[in-house]
Amino acid sequence: xxxxxxxxxxxFAVLAVAGGVGVVAAKNPVHGAMSLVGSxxxxxxxxxxxxxxxxxxxxxxxxxxxxxxxxxxxxxxxxLTPAELGSPRFGVGKVVGALCAAGVTALVVSTxxxxxxxxxxxxxxxxxxxxxxRLLYGKFTLAFEATSVLLLAAIVGAVVVAxxxx
Amino acid sequence: xxxAPHFLVVAALLFGLGxxxxxxxxxxxxxxxxxxxxxxxxxxxxxxFARFPVRGRPSLDGHAIAFFVVAVAAAEASVGxxxxxxxxxxxxxxxxxxLRALRN
Numbered sequence: 001x002x003x004x005x006x007x008x009x010x011x012f013a014v015l016a017v018a019g020g021v022g023v024v025a026a027k028n029p030v031h032g033a034m035s036l037v038g039s040x041x042x043x044x045x046x047x048x049x050x051x052x053x054x055x056x057x058x059x060x061x062x063x064x065x066x067x068x069x070x071x072x073x074x075x076x077x078x079x080l081t082p083a084e085l086g087s088p089r090f091g092v093g094k095v096v097g098a099l100c101a102a103g104v105t106a107l108v109v110s111t112x113x114x115x116x117x118x119x120x121x122x123x124x125x126x127x128x129x130x131x132x133x134r135l136l137y138g139k140f141t142l143a144f145e146a147t148s149v150l151l152l153a154a155i156v157g158a159v160v161v162a163x164x165x166x
Numbered sequence: 167x168x169x170a171p172h173f174l175v176v177a178a179l180l181f182g183l184g185x186x187x188x189x190x191x192x193x194x195x196x197x198x199x200x201x202x203x204x205x206x207x208x209x210x211x212x213x214x215f216a217r218f219p220v221r222g223r224p225s226l227d228g229h230a231i232a233f234f235v236v237a238v239a240a241a242e243a244s245v246g247x248x249x250x251x252x253x254x255x256x257x258x259x260x261x262x263x264x265l266r267a268l269r270n
Contacts, residue, residue: 040206061237158248
């Protein structure tokens with residue numbers, strides 16, 4: 001069982017990071033979007049290894065499904081030509097940016113690898129829809145309702161911003 | 167044995183890649199995708215600490231936060247993409263170096 005978890009973890013971890021590299025490195029944004037979808041699926045696998053069934057399902061439905069379809073829709077709607085995409089320039093700002101990103105990552109990773117591995121047995125219903133649902137409609141009711149208002153505001157805002165003339 | 171540090175290091179690498187994308191890429195859509203990557207790294211951190219807490223028993227609070235992060239990310243993506251469409255319509259470019267109307 002532990003061995004299976006370890007093998008799955010490494011497969012999903014490598015796929016997730018490789019998808020992330022694809023997003024940053026892909027010349028064509030459509031290829032980047034597709035590799036981001038792959039990264040999201042691998043992340044859903046990692047969530048399952050963390051006993052987060054509900055969030056893993058949401059990851060596939062909301063992120064890999066809805067959000068990425070929206071991204072691809074906009075990419076194809078704009079239909080950018082290679083000239084509009086521009087050629088990658090390597091200015092000072094980019095080098096500084098890359099160094100900053102590498103520095104932050106190295107600092108965080110060097111702190112994290114020192115953490116001890118601790119076995120913490122979870123309850124049998126940990127992360128199920130029922131357990132998380134009880135929490136969302138109990139302790140987090142106000143935040144949950146506020147989220148619905150946020151989504152409504154986002155819908156109205158998106159229409160107002162993108163439509164131009166109403 | 168696979169524990170919290172493994173997941174946290176993956177999350178840190180994904181966050182670093184997202185940060186790199188935001189700082190280096192100039193296409194507004196790729197910048198948005200990199201932000202999504204960073205939000206997912208934060209989610210992975212929440213879920214890793216929910217399952218493997220530093221002390222005490224596993225708690226589901228991290229799952230609730232991850233749920234809200236997904237909702238906020240969906241809202242952010244819809245409004246952000248609307249802004250991209252509006253910017254492309256008025257300027258014919260989504261290069262973030264050329265969108266500097268708010269700077270001057």
